[in-house]
Amino acid sequence: MKAIRLIKPGSPLEAQDISIPPIGVRDVLIRVRAAGICHSDAHYRAGLSPAEPLPLTLGHEVAGVVEKTGAGVEGFTAGDRVCVHYLVTCGQCTFCTAGTEQFCAAAQMIGKHRDGGYAEFIAVPAPSAVRLPDEIPFEQGAILMCSSATSLHAFNKARLRPGETVAIFGIGGLGISAVQLARHFGAAEVFAVDINPQKFEIAERFSAIPVNAATGNPVEQIRELTRGRGVDVALELVGLPATMRQAVQSLAILGRAALVGLTREAFEIAPYSELLNKETEIIGVSDHLASEIPVLLDLVRTGKLDLSRGIIRTVSLEAGTVNGVLDRLEKFGDDVRVVITP
Numbered sequence: 001m002k003a004i005r006l007i008k009p010g011s012p013l014e015a016q017d018i019s020i021p022p023i024g025v026r027d028v029l030i031r032v033r034a035a036g037i038c039h040s041d042a043h044y045r046a047g048l049s050p051a052e053p054l055p056l057t058l059g060h061e062v063a064g065v066v067e068k069t070g071a072g073v074e075g076f077t078a079g080d081r082v083c084v085h086y087l088v089t090c091g092q093c094t095f096c097t098a099g100t101e102q103f104c105a106a107a108q109m110i111g112k113h114r115d116g117g118y119a120e121f122i123a124v125p126a127p128s129a130v131r132l133p134d135e136i137p138f139e140q141g142a143i144l145m146c147s148s149a150t151s152l153h154a155f156n157k158a159r160l161r162p163g164e165t166v167a168i169f170g171i172g173g174l175g176i177s178a179v180q181l182a183r184h185f186g187a188a189e190v191f192a193v194d195i196n197p198q199k200f201e202i203a204e205r206f207s208a209i210p211v212n213a214a215t216g217n218p219v220e221q222i223r224e225l226t227r228g229r230g231v232d233v234a235l236e237l238v239g240l241p242a243t244m245r246q247a248v249q250s251l252a253i254l255g256r257a258a259l260v261g262l263t264r265e266a267f268e269i270a271p272y273s274e275l276l277n278k279e280t281e282i283i284g285v286s287d288h289l290a291s292e293i294p295v296l297l298d299l300v301r302t303g304k305l306d307l308s309r310g311i312i313r314t315v316s317l318e319a320g321t322v323n324g325v326l327d328r329l330e331k332f333g334d335d336v337r338v339v340i341t342p
């Protein structure tokens with residue numbers, strides 16, 4: 001089968017002809033119908049975040065059709081529509097049994113630590129296969145398992161309550177779900193902060209108030225729009241020290257900043273005025289939980305989370321095309337979500 005693989009960090013991904021993966025007794029073989037190209041994949045290709053063992057097929061946002069199941073698998077048969085929960089965990093350690101399985105020491109991420117979905121087929125342990133409702137297209141099933149799920153987890157971590165105000169820094173793949181999820185949680189006002197005016201069109205479609213950080217300090221703009229109060233919850237989805245600081249600075253008294261974007265750089269904070277005096281909180285967000293996925297699938301199935309309408313662009317399973325998409329993601333380009341449809 002054809003697979004687009006990371007051979008050497010810092011070099012373009014390459015197409016390889018490899019065998020269809022064998023399945024163990026508890027595995028499911030899936031014919032990939034959609035694989036999302038994620039900003040994290042650009043980090044793996046660049047070597048900023050180690051993906052191994054190499055060579056490795058990237059792709060952690062996957063949806064498709066069950067082709068074959070191992071002898072010990074119950075609940076799935078060939079032909080079932082599924083999407084993939086990308087975290088493979090042991091299921092027995094204290095973190096797994098407490099429902100915080102993203103901290104499982106044995107955790108492996110599909111598309112980072114084991115072969116992912118930039119291929120015609122993928123083999124995953126049966127617990128990572130999640131039934132995809134007929135109403136949800138494969139492309140949406142793929143991307144909701146990463147960006148949308150992480151946005152949902154961020155709001156859960158930030159304890160967003162009805163009537164509160166929200167600022168979302170970065171209207172990319174996660175941001176466009178976050179804007180809608182904020183509405184689902186009953187947010188009174190949602191401010192969409194970005195530097196790319198094209199992102200505001202999508203944000204406004206979901207009644208978010210655009211804040212253009214390219215034309216003025218977003219913190220001041222948010223203060224003005226909230227009559228000096230600030231917001232109850234700020235989501236940082238960019239991964240830059242400057243936007244992390246802005247997220248904290250835009251908080252109201254008792255506000256919570258949930259940091260989702262990845263960076264290794266430190267960011268500054270003025271402890272008294274920005275944290276202590278307002279009892280604000282800075283919350284780290286890592287991945288999402290298996291328990292959040294059914295909620296998310298239901299939101300998409302019932303149309304409360306709309307991932308259609310110009311949000312997704314599809315491309316073929318070609319190394320040159322995929323590398324081009326990753327190049328644009330590195331430069332924070334215009335594409336909202338790009339999905340490979342093999």
Ligand SMILES: [Zn+2]
Nearest residue numbers: 038040146147
């Ligand atoms: Zn992703």
Ligand SMILES: [Zn+2]
Nearest residue numbers: 090093096104
């Ligand atoms: Zn575990």
